[in-house]
Amino acid sequence: MTLTFKFPSEVRTDAKGNQILVNFYNYCLAFTGCWITIDWSGLNYMDANLSALLLAMTYKLKKERDLKFFLNYQDLKGPLNVFWRNGLAHHIYKTNKKTIDERESTIPIKAFKVADVDSFVNYIEKELLKHRGSDAIKFSDKEKVKNSYFEIFNNYEIHSKTDLPLIACGQLFPKQNELKFTLVDMGVGFLKNIKEYTKSTDKITDAVDAISWAIKGNSTKTDASGGTGLKKILFYCIKNNGKFHIISDDCYWQYDESISHTKINNPFIGATIHLIFKYS
Amino acid sequence: MTTINIAQLIGTPNAIIQKFGLQVFEETKNVIAKGDNVELYFGDLSNTTTGFFHASIGNLFKNYGNRFNTLITVSGIEKKEDWKEKFEEAINLVENPKQATEIDSAISKLFE
Numbered sequence: 001m002t003l004t005f006k007f008p009s010e011v012r013t014d015a016k017g018n019q020i021l022v023n024f025y026n027y028c029l030a031f032t033g034c035w036i037t038i039d040w041s042g043l044n045y046m047d048a049n050l051s052a053l054l055l056a057m058t059y060k061l062k063k064e065r066d067l068k069f070f071l072n073y074q075d076l077k078g079p080l081n082v083f084w085r086n087g088l089a090h091h092i093y094k095t096n097k098k099t100i101d102e103r104e105s106t107i108p109i110k111a112f113k114v115a116d117v118d119s120f121v122n123y124i125e126k127e128l129l130k131h132r133g134s135d136a137i138k139f140s141d142k143e144k145v146k147n148s149y150f151e152i153f154n155n156y157e158i159h160s161k162t163d164l165p166l167i168a169c170g171q172l173f174p175k176q177n178e179l180k181f182t183l184v185d186m187g188v189g190f191l192k193n194i195k196e197y198t199k200s201t202d203k204i205t206d207a208v209d210a211i212s213w214a215i216k217g218n219s220t221k222t223d224a225s226g227g228t229g230l231k232k233i234l235f236y237c238i239k240n241n242g243k244f245h246i247i248s249d250d251c252y253w254q255y256d257e258s259i260s261h262t263k264i265n266n267p268f269i270g271a272t273i274h275l276i277f278k279y280s
Numbered sequence: 281m282t283t284i285n286i287a288q289l290i291g292t293p294n295a296i297i298q299k300f301g302l303q304v305f306e307e308t309k310n311v312i313a314k315g316d317n318v319e320l321y322f323g324d325l326s327n328t329t330t331g332f333f334h335a336s337i338g339n340l341f342k343n344y345g346n347r348f349n350t351l352i353t354v355s356g357i358e359k360k361e362d363w364k365e366k367f368e369e370a371i372n373l374v375e376n377p378k379q380a381t382e383i384d385s386a387i388s389k390l391f392e
Contacts, residue, residue, distance in 0.1 A: 121294045121327055150296040154331035157297040216387060224298060224335035225373045232330065235383040259390050
């Protein structure tokens with residue numbers, strides 16, 4: 001029997017795109033110890049930063065369900081060639097080759113453990129901010145962008161409660177002056193910690209309220225004050241036409257000029273954060 | 281006066297996680313408990329986060345209150361524009377946890 005999950009024609013960094021990837025994950029969860037074809041024959045476009053989420057899903061499925069994945073080389077042509085250049089295809093095929101991006105628009109996919117502080121900093125400073133494609137970003141903006149990612153790494157270290165890695169991937173769109181960057185952790189997500197912490201105060205019981213509570217600057221930390229990291233990122237997005245998406249539990253929360261949220265059916269674990277920065 | 285070189289203490293110039301802030305908090309307390317004052321030297325750091333400042337400076341201010349300024353001095357913090365801001369924010373959050381800032385006002389409007 002050949003197991004195949006067919007992707008639709010487009011997957012973008014939004015609630016619909018997230019649900020498509022979650023549907024792929026849930027399809028695979030039904031099987032163990034076999035090959036599954038990721039069928040991209042009908043896929044015309046997918047945001048390359050979403051590679052972080054796709055790799056997190058396949059990593060977990062390989063580890064826990066002993067699944068193996070097949071991608072047809074023929075499908076990785078034209079606009080989908082980006083998945084060679086950012087390293088996703090190398091991870092799927094296990095080629096162990098170093099990613100080479102002659103067009104220099106991708107920020108390659110990479111996984112980090114909590115202890116990999118210097119490696120994460122090096123990735124953000126060298127792969128992202130010294131990338132030729134990001135030359136147009138002003139120094140002061142680069143510092144703010146960099147700090148935003150470090151704040152998220154700190155949140156991952158404190159809150160995710162997992163040994164599974166944090167996975168990062170980005171894509172620069174030079175014509176649109178836009179940088180899309182995604183960080184995926186496979187930890188406990190926002191709701192579990194916040195529900196426990198607020199059980200005698202704010203009594204948060206759903207993911208929308210949990211994310212809103214965190215973004216307003218509240219924190220479950222008990223050994224220090226804080227909680228200002230996420231709200232600073234949101235403030236920077238408000239001031240600089242940025243977009244900020246947080247996906248955790250069954251909520252796709254997004255700031256895109258205004259706040260909205262979408263319910264996710266049968267969600268993936270942990271938390272996914274997309275930051276989309278515009279620069280002039 | 282004992283100088284604590286933060287980068288040397290935490291073993292990296294990247295003070296971006298809370299754990300490193302807690303290390304600074306504990307080491308500073310140990311020195312003060314022995315009767316000495318502390319100079320915290322930031323100059324060999326390259327990166328910091330608010331989480332690091334809350335766990336180090338925020339906790340020290342919470343612990344020593346008004347004695348903070350006589351027991352602890354800081355140097356090298358002028359290396360980056362936003363470090364002093366994060367330092368002051370960590371102290372303000374302990375002094376006035378409910379004080380609304382410009383950021384809070386902007387975010388509150390989004391939820392109206």
